Amino acid sequence: MPLKKTLGITQNSDLSDDLLNELRAELESRLVTLKLDMKGVRQNLVESAYSGTADNDSGNNADLSVEEQSQHLLLKEKVRTSTEYNNVVDALKKMDLGSYGICNDCGDPIPEKRLRATPSILNCLVCQEEFERETKC
Numbered sequence: 001m002p003l004k005k006t007l008g009i010t011q012n013s014d015l016s017d018d019l020l021n022e023l024r025a026e027l028e029s030r031l032v033t034l035k036l037d038m039k040g041v042r043q044n045l046v047e048s049a050y051s052g053t054a055d056n057d058s059g060n061n062a063d064l065s066v067e068e069q070s071q072h073l074l075l076k077e078k079v080r081t082s083t084e085y086n087n088v089v090d091a092l093k094k095m096d097l098g099s100y101g102i103c104n105d106c107g108d109p110i111p112e113k114r115l116r117a118t119p120s121i122l123n124c125l126v127c128q129e130e131f132e133r134e135t136k137c
């Protein structure tokens with residue numbers, strides 16, 4: 001098993017230093033993009049709230065619900081972006097601690113292929129699927 005325990009920190013020793021550096025660079029640039037995204041979404045929310053009150057002199061409820069829908073979509077986008085942002089921050093923290101690539105829930109090493117596809121992933125496939133099943137219900 002490629003698991004080794006040092007001072008209570010479980011490491012994924014499958015991951016080479018080269019790969020870790022590569023993934024770290026990817027995570028750091030993702031962090032910059034997400035920061036910009038969050039700024040953009042916040043701005044859109046403010047603008048859409050503003051135009052919502054300005055355009056509402058007709059008192060038309062249909063307009064209002066379209067406005068509400070777009071606010072709702074923006075809020076969803078905001079949640080999605082900030083969730084990913086938190087994951088990226090966590091992943092970078094775990095890299096510093098040397099526990100990157102270990103599933104948050106079960107402590108199993110996350111396969112290299114999965115980390116390459118999504119460097120900010122914090123769970124193995126099994127735990128992720130379980131989580132998705134739970135949230136769907």
Ligand SMILES: [Zn+2]
Pocket residue numbers: 103104105106107108123124125126127128
């Ligand atoms: Zn797991």
